[in-house]
Amino acid sequence: MTKSGSHIAAIAAFLVGLAACGGSSTPAAQTDVGVTSNSILLGNTIAQSGPAAAYGTIANAELAYFTYINNTQGGVNGRKINFKILDDGYNPANTVTLTKQLVEQDQVFAMFSGLGTQDQTAVRDYLNSKKVPQLFVATGATTFMADYGKPSTADSSIKWNYSIGWQPPYQGEARIYAKDVLANHAGAKIGVLYQNDDYGQDYLKGLKDGLGSNASMIVDSESYDVTAASTVAQLVKLKASGADTLFLFTTPGFTIPALVTVTKLGWAPAIYLNSVSNPQVYMGIAKANGAALKNVTSVGYIKDPTDPQWASDSGMQLYKTVIANCTTCNVNDGFNIYGAAVAWTMVDVLKQAGSNMTRANVVSIATSGLNETNNPFLLPGVVVKTTSSDHFPITQEQVITWNGTGWTLQGSLIDERGTIK
Amino acid sequence: MLQRIRNSPPRYWLVVVVILFFIGLPTVIGSFQASEWAQVLILAIAIMGLNILVGYSGQISLGHGAFMAIGAYASAILVHKYKMDYLVTIPIAGLLTGMIGFLFGVPALRLSALYLALATFALAVVTPSLIKRPAELTGGVQGIILPPIDPPPLASDAFTAVTGTAMTSDQWIYYVTLAFALVLFWLAWNLVRHRAGRAMRAIRDGEVAAAASGVNIAGYKTLAFGISALYAGIAGSLFGLAVGFVSPDTFPVALSIQLLVGTVVGGLASIPGPLIGAIFAYFLPIESNQWVPTQTWIPSQIASTVEKAGPAVTYGVVLILIMIFAPNGVVGLITAGYARLRRRLRGAADRDSGQMPPDPQTG
Numbered sequence: 001m002t003k004s005g006s007h008i009a010a011i012a013a014f015l016v017g018l019a020a021c022g023g024s025s026t027p028a029a030q031t032d033v034g035v036t037s038n039s040i041l042l043g044n045t046i047a048q049s050g051p052a053a054a055y056g057t058i059a060n061a062e063l064a065y066f067t068y069i070n071n072t073q074g075g076v077n078g079r080k081i082n083f084k085i086l087d088d089g090y091n092p093a094n095t096v097t098l099t100k101q102l103v104e105q106d107q108v109f110a111m112f113s114g115l116g117t118q119d120q121t122a123v124r125d126y127l128n129s130k131k132v133p134q135l136f137v138a139t140g141a142t143t144f145m146a147d148y149g150k151p152s153t154a155d156s157s158i159k160w161n162y163s164i165g166w167q168p169p170y171q172g173e174a175r176i177y178a179k180d181v182l183a184n185h186a187g188a189k190i191g192v193l194y195q196n197d198d199y200g201q202d203y204l205k206g207l208k209d210g211l212g213s214n215a216s217m218i219v220d221s222e223s224y225d226v227t228a229a230s231t232v233a234q235l236v237k238l239k240a241s242g243a244d245t246l247f248l249f250t251t252p253g254f255t256i257p258a259l260v261t262v263t264k265l266g267w268a269p270a271i272y273l274n275s276v277s278n279p280q281v282y283m284g285i286a287k288a289n290g291a292a293l294k295n296v297t298s299v300g301y302i303k304d305p306t307d308p309q310w311a312s313d314s315g316m317q318l319y320k321t322v323i324a325n326c327t328t329c330n331v332n333d334g335f336n337i338y339g340a341a342v343a344w345t346m347v348d349v350l351k352q353a354g355s356n357m358t359r360a361n362v363v364s365i366a367t368s369g370l371n372e373t374n375n376p377f378l379l380p381g382v383v384v385k386t387t388s389s390d391h392f393p394i395t396q397e398q399v400i401t402w403n404g405t406g407w408t409l410q411g412s413l414i415d416e417r418g419t420i421k
Numbered sequence: 422m423l424q425r426i427r428n429s430p431p432r433y434w435l436v437v438v439v440i441l442f443f444i445g446l447p448t449v450i451g452s453f454q455a456s457e458w459a460q461v462l463i464l465a466i467a468i469m470g471l472n473i474l475v476g477y478s479g480q481i482s483l484g485h486g487a488f489m490a491i492g493a494y495a496s497a498i499l500v501h502k503y504k505m506d507y508l509v510t511i512p513i514a515g516l517l518t519g520m521i522g523f524l525f526g527v528p529a530l531r532l533s534a535l536y537l538a539l540a541t542f543a544l545a546v547v548t549p550s551l552i553k554r555p556a557e558l559t560g561g562v563q564g565i566i567l568p569p570i571d572p573p574p575l576a577s578d579a580f581t582a583v584t585g586t587a588m589t590s591d592q593w594i595y596y597v598t599l600a601f602a603l604v605l606f607w608l609a610w611n612l613v614r615h616r617a618g619r620a621m622r623a624i625r626d627g628e629v630a631a632a633a634s635g636v637n638i639a640g641y642k643t644l645a646f647g648i649s650a651l652y653a654g655i656a657g658s659l660f661g662l663a664v665g666f667v668s669p670d671t672f673p674v675a676l677s678i679q680l681l682v683g684t685v686v687g688g689l690a691s692i693p694g695p696l697i698g699a700i701f702a703y704f705l706p707i708e709s710n711q712w713v714p715t716q717t718w719i720p721s722q723i724a725s726t727v728e729k730a731g732p733a734v735t736y737g738v739v740l741i742l743i744m745i746f747a748p749n750g751v752v753g754l755i756t757a758g759y760a761r762l763r764r765r766l767r768g769a770a771d772r773d774s775g776q777m778p779p780d781p782q783t784g
Contacts, residue, residue, distance in 0.1 A: 104453035197562040
């Protein structure tokens with residue numbers, strides 16, 4: 001027995017090893033849980049380990065912005081912002097436990113910028129039933145904007161009044177691609193490679209809706225699971241379908257090899273690449289591995305830290321000052337300026353709340369009273385806006401094309417406000 | 422009867438103390454901690470199932486996360502689609518998973534240890550993808566959100582009478598889980614001490630010898646797989662109800678590995694082992710992930726590696742330490758320590774009389 005026992009233990013140890021590699025103060029002032037006379041506590045769950053660990057830097061960049069605000073302005077209205085980040089490893093079950101820990105044990109005022117569609121969906125009912133704000137979730141899943149205020153599908157007594165997203169919805173982005181295709185490649189035969197989850201399906205739906213009566217331009221769509229090893233088989237099929245325009249609704253880990261594979265197959269389609277994996281850093285890796293990167297189109301709404309046109313921009317200089325507070329953050333990583341931008345909106349909301357620092361007031365500002373025209377990290381002209389009837393904070397994006405070393409802005413901002421129901 | 426109680430071995434008293442501890446625990450800790458301990462008990466049930474398979478019958482499974490997924494989805498679909506009472510769905514989910522495990526066991530027992538490990542590993546890898554396909558039934562990639570569970574008035578009143586505070590959903594789930602854990606541990610304890618358990622251990626220790634003694638090898642191996650899957654199914658069902666959400670990503674391959682590590686750490690072929698293994702498997706990654714970054718003496722290089730790789734690193738380190746210093750798991754360590762202590766207390770007289778310390782393997 002000891003022998004077979006140690007055998008099993010050895011196998012377990014090996015597998016673990018394998019995984020490790022992979023792997024205010026006025027009399028009328030009101031406050032709520034998590035707010036003291038000199039502090040506000042926000043909580044966050046994000047993947048800092050596991051398959052989606054690349055996103056983990058977002059929370060660090062957010063913390064860097066809060067640190068900057070605490071150090072230079074003494075916080076918001078005399079209250080320093082404390083930010084507790086917990087790693088959920090992109091597993092919704094962990095998100096549930098850690099969110100309960102932050103709410104019940106750490107007594108956070110609000111959850112801010114939690115990442116992952118499944119993960120944040122898993123805690124939406126819990127947070128809304130406890131009336132804890134779930135602010136600016138880091139996912140473009142349309143449901144976090146479109147379904148604001150609706151009753152939960154599991155328990156109609158719970159209303160989704162305390163949740164709101166921030167970034168442009170995936171469907172809106174896909175609609176912009178549809179417009180661009182119809183304008184510039186009217187006779188295109190479209191092949192789509194998408195990740196088989198809510199994120200990929202959201203993009204595909206947006207593309208079909210955007211093409212409308214021209215949806216038959218899509219000659220083939222192929223999916224893959226997050227657990228897949230490669231997408232070569234799907235790309236071979238897409239090429240064989242005769243498609244001359246390829247849409248990649250894929251996360252960075254799949255996008256890079258897909259771009260390389262397309263070139264190796266001797267295929268030169270026009271490529272539309274979703275914004276989720278367009279940071280210049282990833283394009284550079286694809287190029288280094290042999291991807292031709294000809295005729296690649298994407299969209300952006302945040303200033304790209306690697307774009308020389310922003311070198312003397314005051315927002316970009318502020319970003320560089322902010323990110324210096326984070327020793328592990330790569331200044332060129334597009335995810336970090338995303339973090340700074342969403343943290344900027346959070347601070348803006350807290351400033352507006354002023355002395356009325358209650359959960360209900362903060363949520364009402366975030367979901368129905370936002371009108372930010374001066375977020376320094378977003379492209380000029382991008383407005384962060386919510387009203388009592390519109391809960392899509394950002395809906396403008398601009399088409400960008402790859403110039404061999406970086407992205408070039410094309411045309412002007414395209415606004416998809418009101419098109420997604 | 423009194424005589425029997427007086428003569429019962431000390432470990433029986435320990436069992437009573439442990440049960441009382443778990444019954445009283447939620448009255449002294451907060452609702453959040455109760456939800457954590459409910460997760461521990463859920464893991465303990467799954468690990469108990471795995472222990473029957475690995476520890477007692479000598480087969481291996483790297484796919485028990487998949488059986489948990491089947492159990493969780495069975496319960497979630499019955500509650501969500503067919504509006505069935507959640508308590509009723511738990512045994513149904515267990516039986517269904519047990520049946521699937523039994524059927525899986527039929528071809529599986531033709532495989533030897535390494536190939537069986539691979540076959541079950543494949544099951545763990547493929548299940549999350551398979552769950553996504555019938556989106557109508559399983560909610561596809563979005564998963565299924567379950568309504569919160571309210572404690573029944575009777576339990577709620579009793580809890581309020583003791584603690585003075587209202588019973589939360591998490592505390593009620595804790596007690597439901599505890600009830601299932603007690604029954605399942607008692608069943609396992611009975612199983613391994615009777616005919617089937619002896620047969621399984623005989624197969625583990627020597628298949629040829631067991632066959633020669635008339636043990637139905639194929640039958641008992643499949644049975645072990647079925648029972649083991651049943652435990653995982655009930656654990657999965659409770660897991661889904663406790664979390665209030667099931668999705669394919671909730672059951673990654675890492676969960677199967679977590680279960681196996683828990684089994685090995687707690688101690689193979691032991692009844693208290695799974696409980697200790699579960700406490701370890703649940704708290705260690707959470708605590709280490711939150712503790713390591715706060716420690717300034719740990720070189721930042723190592724700390725950031727631990728952060729990036731997550732629980733796997735801590736699991737690895739502890740598993741290696743356990744293999745070196747306590748190959749029979751924590752329970753083996755305690756039993757050996759206890760035997761040594763008693764021997765010292767009694768002096769050398771026992772050794773002279775030829776009385777041997779109990780074998781930690783079967784104790």
